[in-house]
Amino acid sequence: MVRQPWDAVRAPRLSPVPRLGMLTRFTDDRFAWLRLTLLGLSGVGYLVLRPHPEETYGAVDWVAAVGALALCPVAVRWPLAGSLGSSLAYLVGACFGQGDPVVPEVGSTWMLLELALRATQRHVVIGTAAVVVTHVVDIWPHLPGKFPNLVFDLLISAGLPLLVGSNIRASRRLARHAEHRATAEAQAARSDERAAIARELHDMVAHHVASMVLRVGVARHVLPATDPRVTEVFDDLHAGGTTALADLRRLVAVLRDPAADGSAYVPIEPDALPDALATTVDRARRAGLTVDATIDPAVTSLDAVRGLAVLRLTQEGLTNVAKHAGPSARATLTVRVNAGAVHWELMDDGGGAAVPTALASTNDGHGLVGMRERVEVLGGSLTAGATGTGWRLATVLPAAEDR
Structure with missing residues (x-):
């Protein structure tokens, strides 16, 4: 499932509270x-x-x-x-x-x-x-x-x-x-994004718990004979981890939308983030966009949660640049890590077309709810708005110890 956060920013929308003359x-x-x-x-x-x-x-x-x-x-x-x-x-x-x-x-x-x-x-x-x-x-x-x-x-x-x-x-x-209707749509968008984030977080937790259970199971069989008390601890760890993993998988199954593409929620390992971002940029270029990407190699130091957030923001941002600014647009993506915090920015030139005044002042549409939710869950804040003929979307995800 591809969520498109700029739909309401780029396209005319029905205002929840009409302007009163x-x-x-x-x-x-x-x-x-x-x-x-x-x-x-x-x-x-x-x-x-x-x-x-x-x-x-x-x-x-x-x-x-x-x-x-x-x-x-x-x-x-x-x-x-x-x-x-x-x-x-x-x-x-x-x-x-x-x-x-x-x-x-x-x-x-x-x-x-x-x-x-x-x-x-x-x-x-x-x-x-x-x-x-x-x-x-x-x-x-x-x-x-x-x-x-x-x-x-x-x-x-x-x-x-x-x-x-x-x-x-x-x-x-x-x-x-x-x-x-606008309130209901906003609540639905917020709920959907929270559910998506919950699914992703639980998938990552389940992934790590599964790894722990596997390692404990291996330790029980490869270690030489040890004190029975240590063996008992290993058995308890393995049993508890297995139960926790089963519970997490049941919870994820309940949260996940059966109609959604499950691959959208697969967690990404930190070492794989640069390649995933490069793949996303290449896909946008094949779609006709001109993308200048500057990606800090230090993104490999990010935890899985923030790494996934950066990848999702990039995917959704470039998708919407192609959709709303057109294939002739030029986009600039910057991802850098400074003191543990992630600075992410995506700008485009709008394809050379002027930004309508009515749209330039719009920065709170339903499409942005999902991106704001994803960023705010991690303690960051999202800024979006017109810059000349184009648009700018930026956020700072604080270091894990600052959240």
Whole structure:
């Protein structure tokens, strides 16, 4: 199984938390107080400025307008109460007032939008019914002549807020689903990589335990007659080692994915690491990449765990350079050992193509989870990002005694 850690870095990905624009922030439930405050202020401004001064406002008109404005703070916590109250204020102003009840009408429309944004479906239906009833009652004496006016009023006062509110709620729901899916994918990637690391570590432990058991078994037969107590110790060591080896193999069998290629988890001996790295580089070159590799001969001093990590990082890194930068890309691989710590770096020129700005700022995709897990298990840290037209991936694996 080949894990490809740069997939999300190089390719567009679905963001777990979508970027919120100004409009989306404004329609968030937390800003209901701001929306309703602006609604109230706009109503006060309309009453103060009176764009139609020739229009007479009687006591009923003022009561309806002020009542609608007074419902703004109420609707912050109880949107259904605010919607029903605004519809009632509009009905009173329309039926008994002398002027055009603009403030209550706009208020009832906006309150219905608040319902569509924040309330349950049942409350939305109730609020919509109230708006429809008030408009029908208002225009009823003029029917059927003004039926087109009624349809237009309902489209604006009920249809528009419902459409906008439903669309925003659907967007929120999709964003939540995307976030949950992204979280699940990240957890799955983390779990898969931890399982892979566990399989590799246990394979290496099993390998060394098997060697110990073999040596103890040989010692029991080739050594001359010894003290029976020493023979008993050898027997105990052999029996205990055999049992431990069997347990480890059972554990590895449980951890290993039957569908995966078992060869991907075979541990590598330190002496074989330079040849394995050279083979990986040669394979990348045969695929068309130009690879400049500088590999410190001291990698033979690494323990099996860090040696395997270096090999996996190199394999996966070069695979993704070929995949994303293209066969014309040039890659530079540097592996050096300094004071027991491994410094590993892989850079490419991107094949000469510019790195898109949107991708250059992305360094936390799901594909990097596996590489980060592998490095962090060994006490290191992974850095990845754009460098000009290409990409750079680097890590430092500390010495075993520093972990």
